[in-house]
Amino acid sequence: MIPWVFLAVSLVGAGFTASALLRGRKLWIFVVPYFFGAWLTGELALHHLAWQLLATVVFVALGALGDWAGIVGLGITLASWGGLAALHRRGAEAAASFRDALQEGLEAGGRDLPEHAPLREWLRPFRMRRPEVERIENLAYADGGERNLLDLYRERSRPQACPILLQIHGGAWIIGRKEQQGLPLMHELASRGWLCVAPNYRLGPKATFPDHLIDVKRALAWIREYAADYGGDPNFVAVSGGSAGGHLASLIALTANEPELQPGFEHVDTSVAACVPFYGVYDLLDRHGARGRQAMAPFLERALMKCSPLEHRERWEQASPTSRVHSAAPPFFVIHGTHDSFSFIEDARTFVRALRDVSRNPVVYAEVPGAQHAFDIFHSPRSRHAVNATVHFLERVQAGAFTRLDRADASLAQAT
Numbered sequence: 001m002i003p004w005v006f007l008a009v010s011l012v013g014a015g016f017t018a019s020a021l022l023r024g025r026k027l028w029i030f031v032v033p034y035f036f037g038a039w040l041t042g043e044l045a046l047h048h049l050a051w052q053l054l055a056t057v058v059f060v061a062l063g064a065l066g067d068w069a070g071i072v073g074l075g076i077t078l079a080s081w082g083g084l085a086a087l088h089r090r091g092a093e094a095a096a097s098f099r100d101a102l103q104e105g106l107e108a109g110g111r112d113l114p115e116h117a118p119l120r121e122w123l124r125p126f127r128m129r130r131p132e133v134e135r136i137e138n139l140a141y142a143d144g145g146e147r148n149l150l151d152l153y154r155e156r157s158r159p160q161a162c163p164i165l166l167q168i169h170g171g172a173w174i175i176g177r178k179e180q181q182g183l184p185l186m187h188e189l190a191s192r193g194w195l196c197v198a199p200n201y202r203l204g205p206k207a208t209f210p211d212h213l214i215d216v217k218r219a220l221a222w223i224r225e226y227a228a229d230y231g232g233d234p235n236f237v238a239v240s241g242g243s244a245g246g247h248l249a250s251l252i253a254l255t256a257n258e259p260e261l262q263p264g265f266e267h268v269d270t271s272v273a274a275c276v277p278f279y280g281v282y283d284l285l286d287r288h289g290a291r292g293r294q295a296m297a298p299f300l301e302r303a304l305m306k307c308s309p310l311e312h313r314e315r316w317e318q319a320s321p322t323s324r325v326h327s328a329a330p331p332f333f334v335i336h337g338t339h340d341s342f343s344f345i346e347d348a349r350t351f352v353r354a355l356r357d358v359s360r361n362p363v364v365y366a367e368v369p370g371a372q373h374a375f376d377i378f379h380s381p382r383s384r385h386a387v388n389a390t391v392h393f394l395e396r397v398q399a400g401a402f403t404r405l406d407r408a409d410a411s412l413a414q415a416t
Contacts, residue, residue, distance in 0.1 A: 002059065003064050003065070003068075003070030003073065004067075006056075006073040007072055007073035007076070008073075009073070010080070011073075011076060013048070013055075013076075014083075016048060017083040019034055020038045020041040020087050020372070021086070021087065023341075024339075024341055025341055026291070026293060027294070027341065031294065035342065035373060038339065039374060039375070042091065042372050042375070043091065043125070043375055043380035045087035046084070049085070052084075053081075056077055059073075087370070090369060090370045092116070092117065092381040094368055094369070094370075095116075095385045097366055097368050097369060097385075098368075098385050098386065098388070101365055102364060102366075102389060102392060104364075105362050105363060113389060113392060117379075118384065121184075121384055122379055122380050125378040125379040127379070128183040128184070128187055128378075130191055132155055132191050133187050133191055134156045135153050137179075141199060141218055141219045142215065142218045144202060147201060148202075150178060150197055150199035150200070151179060151198045152197055152230055153186045153196040153198070154196070154231055155190055155193055158231050159193050161231070161233045162194050162232050163193075163195070163232075163238070163398050164196070164197060164223060164232045164236060165185075165239070165240060165394070166219065166223065166238070166240070166249075166272070167181070167182040167196055167245075168201070168216055168252075169181040169200075170241060170242045170243030170246065172299075173203060173204045173212055173244045173303060174204045176244070178198040180377075181242055182196075182242065184376060184384070184387050185376070188387050192391065192395075195233075197219065197223055197232075199215070199216060204304050205302060208306045209304050209305055209319050210261055210318075212244075213248055213255070216252060217262050217265075217270050220239075220252065220270050221262070221270065224237075236273050236398055237273060238272060238275065238394050239276075240275070240276040241280070242277075242279055242280070242374065243279055243280065243281070243342065243373065244281065245277075246343075249277045250277045250280055250282060251324065252270070252275070253272050253330050254321055254324040255270075255324060256269075257270055257271060271330070273331075273397060274330050274331045274333070274393070274394060275332050276332075276333045276334075276390050276393065276394065277332075278335045278386070279336050279340050279343045279348075279371075279373050279374070280321070280334075280347075281296070282321045282322045283320050283321075283322040283323075283350060284297075284300055284305070284316050285313075287350070288347065290346040290347070291344060297309060304319075322347075322350060322351045325354045327359060328360065329355060329358075329359040331397050332352075332362070332364065333390065334355075334364070335368065336348035336365075336366070336367060337370070337375055338368065338369050339372050340371070340372060341373060342373045343373060345367065348365070348367075349365075364393060366386075366389065368382065
């Protein structure tokens, strides 16, 4: 039986590798298992190679090559190792995509981005803490209990007048917590003298849009009033987030100071200096038509909007960042993976085009080859390159050292 078990294990390992190499979309109920296999394999390719190597050594020692099934299994495993090496190389080379994006969208931007990710990070992908960074937990920014708490990340020396990042977690608007996402970026920025703010917010299906957006705007109002007490500069606040957090971050950036979205604190300035959405959802109405049977509308009707687009299209338009673009939008750096199986790449491209058509500020767009949804949640070579590029963009915006370059539109057309 050992050769046959080895063959079965080899097929499983090869399946993980194939899921990360191939772009799977419109998978309906199979999208979740596909995503987890592709995501963890793509970002942890060498870790997968290590367990496959260990398993192979054990099976060979147990006599797996004594039958044709074991020999076939070995061939499949060797092919899988080649695929894993290619996956690691693709992630390590993501620096070029970010460099090109910054150079196309900002004058002379991105030339000095590091080429390599630190070995210590991607060997220990889930180790987030840095000795120079401290976390202040569970500060209340509103009266909604646990869902209206936020955490702060800052450098232990407690510098003053720090630029601020508001980091919004994702989770399809129904799950997620402040301490689960954006950690590589927040620890990097905090170590460089930033104050990072990560809030919880009310979740569906109990909460209905715009409750989620109102909450994160309340967190921004808290920053305006109290961030200086923790060393932050409330006059410079950037916003970021992934997935549903990217959607909410984009809406914050595009709906500054709209009274109906900040009830009870209408007088507070809710504008931001820059926005960096990761793999966000920008058009709830799916006007590009790419989703097919994986359309989000049935889920959104139940969990977020509590109405259909036929009944209240104007509400769906209001909740779609693509419909809210305007000339005074702050600088944007939109980051999206080509292999994203939840937030389709066409959505990001359409949003970027809409922004570039009207915005007076830079709109940088990085389309990351091979990247899956949530690729930045833990350390990996690709995650490190995304952090480096985001830090570069935010620091240039803070310094006022940027110029919009219209030639970036040609790059987007070529990618499409």
